[in-house]
Amino acid sequence: MIPWLLAALSLCTPGTGLPPRHMDSVIHMVEALESPHANVTVTMAELALALGGCSTPGCRAVLGEPPNVTTAPPALNPDQWQLLTQLLHRDAAVLAPDGSTVALGPLLAGIAVGLRRAGEGPILDAPVDPLFAVTIAEALGTSFLLARRGHGATLGPGGCWDDVDHPQNYTLMGPPSLVPDAVANGAMDGVLLGNRLAGDPIWLAKLLRDYYGTGNGTEEGRPPSSYRRRDFGVLAGAGKLEKEVLAMLRVLRVLPPTRELLEDVGAEEEVAIAQRASREFTERYVECPAIVPRxxxxxxxxxxxxxxxxxxxxxxxxxxxxxxxxxxxxxxxxxxxxxxxxxxxxxxxxxxxxxxxxxxxxxxxxxxxxxxxxxxxxxxxxxxxxxxxxxxxxxxxxxxxxxxxxxxxxxxxxxxxxxxxxxxxxxxxxxxxxxxxxxxxxxxxxxxxxxxxxx
Known part of the structure; x- marks a missing residue:
């Protein structure tokens, strides 16, 4: 198997003494970076790209080479910086206030596309919708290509945290795929929030707080994140997801790291893979409800x-x-x-x-x-x-x-x-x-x- 794919098939995060792996910790870092007194020139979306949130061949083909960031921005303390470097690998995850687990890589890649569409950076000319490409289309296409060769599962599994009040360790409950539940959640959120930013750019900290809620114990009602399946289904319906997976497969066919996966895949089978991937993702993550495990x-x-x-x-x-x-x-x-x-x-x-x-x-x-x-x-x-x-x-x-x-x-x-x-x-x-x-x-x-x- 291609070496970079081996590392991607794991979503178990090691425990540390750092701040909890909770969305609130991420929001605190975004607030620090966006503070008028922060004296920084790098955004959270740019840090995500620099630290591994866009490490796959297709994502780099769409968003370009990541910026070079080797030292911590002065607005972040050492513990925050260490946590961030661990969380901004594509598949690292955090616990959201609604109890769902979200991979930050696809979430922040989608946000990066939204900001660029709003005029905060270039969008490369590509035969794909960049928002779907960097969040879900590449991961889905690659996962189903690997399954065709007998390499593991296509979707899922979910997992559990060691402590929902102070989450550090997240353990999968079955064989890993390139699209475990956390990546699916992060991808759907990346599409929704990237789409929102493209049409109405606002401070990222406010966007995240409004979307996920401000704390694990709020009784103020359902946060928008609990509607992600319904809302993603609206944006990805009418064949949109299938179209974007197929377009991404055709991009992967010409990229040196991934073209070997498609060497013996003809045009008809390529279409069939896109159809199957989009159908199974939709059935599992849009049409079925999320079930919180014991x-x-x-x-x-x-x-x-x-x-x-x-x-x-x-x-x-x-x-x-x-x-x-x-x-x-x-x-x-x-x-x-x-x-x-x-x-x-x-x-x-x-x-x-x-x-x-x-x-x-x-x-x-x-x-x-x-x-x-x-x-x-x-x-x-x-x-x-x-x-x-x-x-x-x-x-x-x-x-x-x-x-x-x-x-x-x-x-x-x-x-x-x-x-x-x-x-x-x-x-x-x-x-x-x-x-x-x-x-x-x-x-x-x-x-x-x-x-x-x-x-």
């Missing part, structure tokens, strides 16, 4: 031996948690609600684990309970027949917000069908239909009566 919300271990489900299942049972009775609107609040429910289910109910298969927060994310493959304890007598999906809150008199309802109805359930976990003719029922309970609350029950599959 290790991210701080789950206790399962007690005993879990029983496997026989997939695909035929039913979905909708619940509300009742307690907690208030919808959670941030990663910190939803993770806390998950831990509280698991403690109650294990310590008071005596169950092996949290009962639900999945739990839905009002922060834009689905949280893994027992997950896709293990029998839950959500609907007595029917736990092996369907998934139990609980909305955090008491929805007797009120409804979850529109986006939170859609997260299950329009994303989770169709995704489960496409991935073979749920039958295409699945049924939806409220918990009250299966036992003596008011769950999922009168208002939510009336809502699910309108869903496809309700019986």
């Amino acid at each position: 290790c991210m919300w701080g789950a206790r271990p399962y007690r005993g031996t879990p029983k496997p489900l026989s997939l695909p299942l035929g039913s979905v049972y909708i619940h509300h948690t009742f307690s907690p009775g208030t919808p959670c609107r941030s990663f910190a609040a939803c993770a806390g609600a998950m831990r509280a429910m698991q403690r109650f289910h294990q310590d008071t109910r005596g169950w092996d684990d949290i009962g639900y298969s999945f739990v839905v927060g009002s922060d834009g994310y689905v949280y893994q309970g027992r997950g896709w493959h293990w029998v839950g304890a959500h609907t007595k007598g029917y736990n092996s027949r369907g998934y139990g999906v609980g909305y955090v809150g008491d929805f007797s008199a009120t409804l979850p917000d529109v986006d939170t309802i859609a997260l299950v109805r329009d994303e989770l359930l169709p995704c489960a069908v496409r991935t073979g976990r749920l039958r295409h003719n699945y049924t939806v029922r409220g918990h009250r239909q299966m036992g003596h309970t008011d769950c999922p609350g009168e208002s939510l029950f009336r809502e699910i009566e309108t869903w496809r599959g309700f019986v």
Whole structure:
């Protein structure tokens, strides 16, 4: 395999005593660089290019050779500079306030394109859209070319941080690809923020704070970053992503470091690779919702031996948690609600684990309970027949917000069908239909009566 690709297939960041690998740490550095008293001439986007954020052949072909920056800008202290040099390799990642993990390389490469389009530097003449090229098109095309040769996965996996309050170590949960979840998130954010800057240039620190939110515990509502899948889908729809992957493959064909990957790839297969790459990326990262794994919300271990489900299942049972009775609107609040429910289910109910298969927060994310493959304890007598999906809150008199309802109805359930976990003719029922309970609350029950599959 090409040597520079070997290093790119890893996204485990080593722990240090440096500031936490959190987006807030990055924003603090951007604020320092943008301070009117900073006395610096280099931007964060330029530092990203100089320190490895655009190290791949295609990215350099689009953005040119990076600037030469060998010493720390005076605005950054030694710890910040050391952290930055580690984070600005293309695949190094940070934890965002919404609980998602974001690779800084594609994020800041997209921002660099946006700034250049706004007049802050040259855009090279290339047969590709530079914004898509430096964020996702090259990574996708190369990943699927490598898979064609039998070299690993094409997309994913996700991973988990050692400590969400002071993140230092990020460990992947499966075989690496060139497009793990963190790179997918960083690429989508790079497209969205680069597009925003091109049309309305503002201070980068403000842009990042507004997009990601200001802290891990805010209750002010969903940050725009939690809508990245929906918003990226708008910009990349109607064949745009496929077109840009194909254009990037044709650029890679003439670059010395990558042309060997395409030596035996004909024009028809080139088109097929672009189609497959864009389709699978869209299905995984746009049409399916993000699911927060157990290790991210701080789950206790399962007690005993879990029983496997026989997939695909035929039913979905909708619940509300009742307690907690208030919808959670941030990663910190939803993770806390998950831990509280698991403690109650294990310590008071005596169950092996949290009962639900999945739990839905009002922060834009689905949280893994027992997950896709293990029998839950959500609907007595029917736990092996369907998934139990609980909305955090008491929805007797009120409804979850529109986006939170859609997260299950329009994303989770169709995704489960496409991935073979749920039958295409699945049924939806409220918990009250299966036992003596008011769950999922009168208002939510009336809502699910309108869903496809309700019986």
